[in-house]
Amino acid sequence: MDADRVKEAARTIAGTLNGTMTAAMIHLGDRMGFYRALADGSPRSSRQLADELSLDERWVREWLHQQAAAGILQHEGGSFCLEEETALLLSDENHPAFLGGMFGHLPQQIAVVEKLPEAFRTGLGLPYDAFGPEGAVGVERGFAPWLRTLLVPMALPRLPGVVEALAGGVEVADVGCGGGVALLEMAKAFPNSRFHGFEISLHALERAAQNRREAGVENVTFHDARRNPLPDDGRYAFVTTFDCLHDMTDPAGVIETIRAAIRDDGLWFIAEVKAHPTLQENVERNPMAAMMYGVSVLSCMSSSLSEPGGAGLGTLGLDATRLEAMVKRAGFSSLEEVDLRHPVNAFYAVRP
Ligand SMILES: C[S@@+](CC[C@H](N)C(=O)[O-])C[C@H]1O[C@@H](n2cnc3c(N)ncnc32)[C@H](O)[C@@H]1O
Numbered sequence: 434m435d436a437d438r439v440k441e442a443a444r445t446i447a448g449t450l451n452g453t454m455t456a457a458m459i460h461l462g463d464r465m466g467f468y469r470a471l472a473d474g475s476p477r478s479s480r481q482l483a484d485e486l487s488l489d490e491r492w493v494r495e496w497l498h499q500q501a502a503a504g505i506l507q508h509e510g511g512s513f514c515l516e517e518e519t520a521l522l523l524s525d526e527n528h529p530a531f532l533g534g535m536f537g538h539l540p541q542q543i544a545v546v547e548k549l550p551e552a553f554r555t556g557l558g559l560p561y562d563a564f565g566p567e568g569a570v571g572v573e574r575g576f577a578p579w580l581r582t583l584l585v586p587m588a589l590p591r592l593p594g595v596v597e598a599l600a601g602g603v604e605v606a607d608v609g610c611g612g613g614v615a616l617l618e619m620a621k622a623f624p625n626s627r628f629h630g631f632e633i634s635l636h637a638l639e640r641a642a643q644n645r646r647e648a649g650v651e652n653v654t655f656h657d658a659r660r661n662p663l664p665d666d667g668r669y670a671f672v673t674t675f676d677c678l679h680d681m682t683d684p685a686g687v688i689e690t691i692r693a694a695i696r697d698d699g700l701w702f703i704a705e706v707k708a709h710p711t712l713q714e715n716v717e718r719n720p721m722a723a724m725m726y727g728v729s730v731l732s733c734m735s736s737s738l739s740e741p742g743g744a745g746l747g748t749l750g751l752d753a754t755r756l757e758a759m760v761k762r763a764g765f766s767s768l769e770e771v772d773l774r775h776p777v778n779a780f781y782a783v784r785p
Pocket of ligand 1: 561562572573576577608609610611612631632633634637658674675676677680681682683687736
């Protein structure tokens with residue numbers, strides 16, 4: 434046995450625990466308001482931060498030490514500060530680069546580990562509702578910054594004819610709409626159009642209803658897709674699916690229904706995780722591949738196996754080649770990649 438290889442493997446394995454603990458501390462930092470309090474860049478002692486947030490100093494101090502050790506906070510003497518660049522990622526919920534939301538449902542995501550040994554035996558996974566109401570909030574917060582800031586001003590203008598159609602007034606469907614952030618953004622910008630969200634997660638539908646009330650928009654309706662599926666009568670000029678086809682138990686069936694639901698001159702806009710056809714390519718080309726496969730076991734693949742016979746695509750299971758084959762099989766004529774930069778997603782325009 435090679436002793437150096439043992440040391441190297443030990444470093445790799447122990448390093449993952451470093452990441453796990455730091456992720457849990459980021460979750461707490463987001464939840465306790467530490468990053469928002471530190472976002473002004475002023476150095477603070479643990480006493481100052483604790484007093485500001487009415488918290489216990491000893492607990493705050495240990496959290497600050499962890500964040501300094503992890504390289505997230507800068508520290509000098511007994512003072513800690515958040516650099517502007519890091520504050521953007523962890524405290525500014527309305528910036529497209531905000532990452533804090535990704536840690537929002539970490540407790541719920543990790544908690545399902547308790548149920549997964551059974552899934553490994555039976556093959557049957559868990560739907561998104563297994564994460565509970567907080568899980569739906571967490572999923573929503575992960576995707577919302579991009580949808581809120583860039584979907585309407587940057588992405589839609591890249592899709593030929595879509596802004597004009599939406600401004601004129603058409604029917605729009607978002608399938609797998611989650612908490613409805615994408616639809617609500619579009620509905621606010623295009624009051625002449627009518628927007629319909631289809632979703633199977635009851636917790637996500639509750640969030641969507643709450644988000645609609647808070648936004649005060651009238652031209653959006655959310656549907657429980659199990660009871661009111663997407664109508665297959667060619668009424669929609671614009672259909673969207675954001676990060677959800679790979680989560681579905683029957684993506685091929687849903688793609689066929691979208692083909693039947695969309696007008697012949699309509700357009701389907703897809704956001705899907707950037708994936709490659711092989712494990713080797715995913716590992717070589719995606720530095721986050723280990724995290725992605727983990728998320729797949731905890732949520733995406735699990736969801737796509739949550740019914741008997743589920744497709745089980747998972748987080749990295751829907752690369753462009755496979756997606757193109759699937760949409761063409763369902764009768765769409767073309768799939769083109771849309772030139773939008775995103776750390777995780779690729780974007781496609783699909784035409785009947
Ligand atoms: C990762 S979330 C994305 C949610 C949303 N599009 C967003 O960007 O926030 C995937 C969603 O797809 C939903 N989903 C899975 N299968 C579905 C189906 N057959 N029809 C509608 N929604 C589905 C899940 O319940 C989950 O809310």
